[in-house]
Amino acid sequence: MKLDLKKKKLREINNTLQNLDNKKNDRDFVIINPEGSHALCAGLNQEMKVLIKGHVGYYCGGMNQKAYLTIDGNVGTGVAENMMSGTVHVKGNASQSAGATAHGGLLIIDGDASSRCGISMKGIDIVVKGSVGHMSAFMAQSGTMVVCGDAGEALGDSLYEADIFVKGSVKSLGADCIEKKMEKKHLDKISNLLKKSEIKNIKPDNFKRYGSARKLYNFNIDNVSSY
Amino acid sequence: MCGIVGIYLKTKKFEKNLGKLLSVMLNNMESRGPDSAGFAIYKDESKKMYKFSLCINDLNFNKFKKEISKKIKKAKLNQISDHVILKTQKQPKKVIEIINSNFPKVSIVGYGRSIEIFKQVGNPKDVVKKFKLDSFSGTHGIGHTRMATESAITTNGSHPYSTGEDECLVHNGSLSNHNNLRRKLTKKGNTFNSENDTEVAAGYVSNSLSNNKSLKDTLTSALKDLDGFYTFIAGTRKGFAVVRDEIACKPAVIAETKNYVAIASEFQAMAHLPDVNNAKIFEPEPGIVYSWGK
CATH class of the missing domain: 3.60.20.10 (Aminohydrolase, N-terminal nucleophile (Ntn) domain)
Incomplete structure (x- = not known):
């Protein structure tokens, strides 16, 4: 079904997609003329396929559950923020805070993601085919981030737990983020995500693994004078 | 924001x-x-003329035009709502001085040889x-x-x-x-x-x-x-x-x-x-x- 944002209001389109009849079999949607609208396809909670043709604004696909969303364009701040499950595939670039605080699902970005990609991620898998900006995976708690390009300053700052894999260069690591040894289970993880993202020409052992040094976990008595 | x-x-x-x-x-x-x-x-953009973007607030435009024309000869004025674009060959320093000392209700929003500025609440x-x-x-x-x-x-x-x-x-x-x-x-x-x-x-x-x-x-x-x-x-x-x-x-x-x-x-x-x-x-x-x- 074709949904045109020039003919229908954003709220109307979101309402349609958020309240699909459980018994309905037509679960293929194409949205045209998004023109940078915010919160498009936020709060979808059923299995369906949605293709958005054009650039969208903030929080596209936020809180997604189960839906498979493709954006044929660029996305604004906070794409797939707080996603629980399903897939969001961005064919262009993503602005800041892509996949922020998301608990699950897969976010694929074909282009670059700017700053704070995966900030406070809590279980989402993020695959960026290009590069990520500064402070990506800031305070990340769980999940996996695969970056096929480079990472900006302060990668993984104040990291709790999450696996970060970067193929290119890392401008600098944030506090308590260190390079870690790559084990078979990590290579398998990368391999699986590359496959899901249909990336064929890159091998898992091209990546380096980064994670938490776990030194910020507990109060350290030696630092008492700092408080 | x-x-x-x-x-x-x-x-x-x-x-x-x-x-x-x-x-x-x-x-x-x-x-x-x-x-x-x-x-x-x-x-x-003009080589000789300066444009002054003025906000005249609640001042009457015709009254302002009359008064300012006495101080700045050959000034051209164009009113758009409560803003006025004043064009003159006079040097900016002098124009600013004239406006500030004679028209306390008028604010100079900007000036130059090309720029025109309009702003309002x-x-x-x-x-x-x-x-x-x-x-x-x-x-x-x-x-x-x-x-x-x-x-x-x-x-x-x-x-x-x-x-x-x-x-x-x-x-x-x-x-x-x-x-x-x-x-x-x-x-x-x-x-x-x-x-x-x-x-x-x-x-x-x-x-x-x-x-x-x-x-x-x-x-x-x-x-x-x-x-x-x-x-x-x-x-x-x-x-x-x-x-x-x-x-x-x-x-x-x-x-x-x-x-x-x-x-x-x-x-x-x-x-x-x-x-x-x-x-x-x-x-x-x-x-x-x-x-x-x-």
């Missing part, structure tokens, strides 16, 4: 429609700044309509919709700020060291008309440009001297430049085609621009100055 927009035409193709393009950009940024709005348009859509932005032609333009945070909702608190000939600045963000910087600049001879942080940044830019620094160098040193959050668009007669602070919390997106470069806080401000879907669209990187111009 605040919304900022700018468009620089690389070719003559859209010069007649500049106002139309910019007005939709501003209207679409209403949600980011409903308190006041303003725009600067660069048009009809109220919803951006009303402001755009009131000043007939639709009808403007020009080479480049910059606009702002304001969500007031640190100073009052007044005409003087609205953007763009112009503190030097053909200069203007719009800002999304907030500065934390503006009081100190204002004191420093005041000592150097700058004057300020508001408590607003952006006016200080504009003063900083003017001060640097008057010391023969380029706009690009000026904004590069601003990265060190201005503390706070910002995306700035700074305009001059020749073009404009964009810079974001290193943290880059304040958004900006640029669309470039062979005919124009447009910048806005959000893509939806640019969705109507001609051929935008084939434009090169990117976010300016933090701490890097981008500039376009003649």
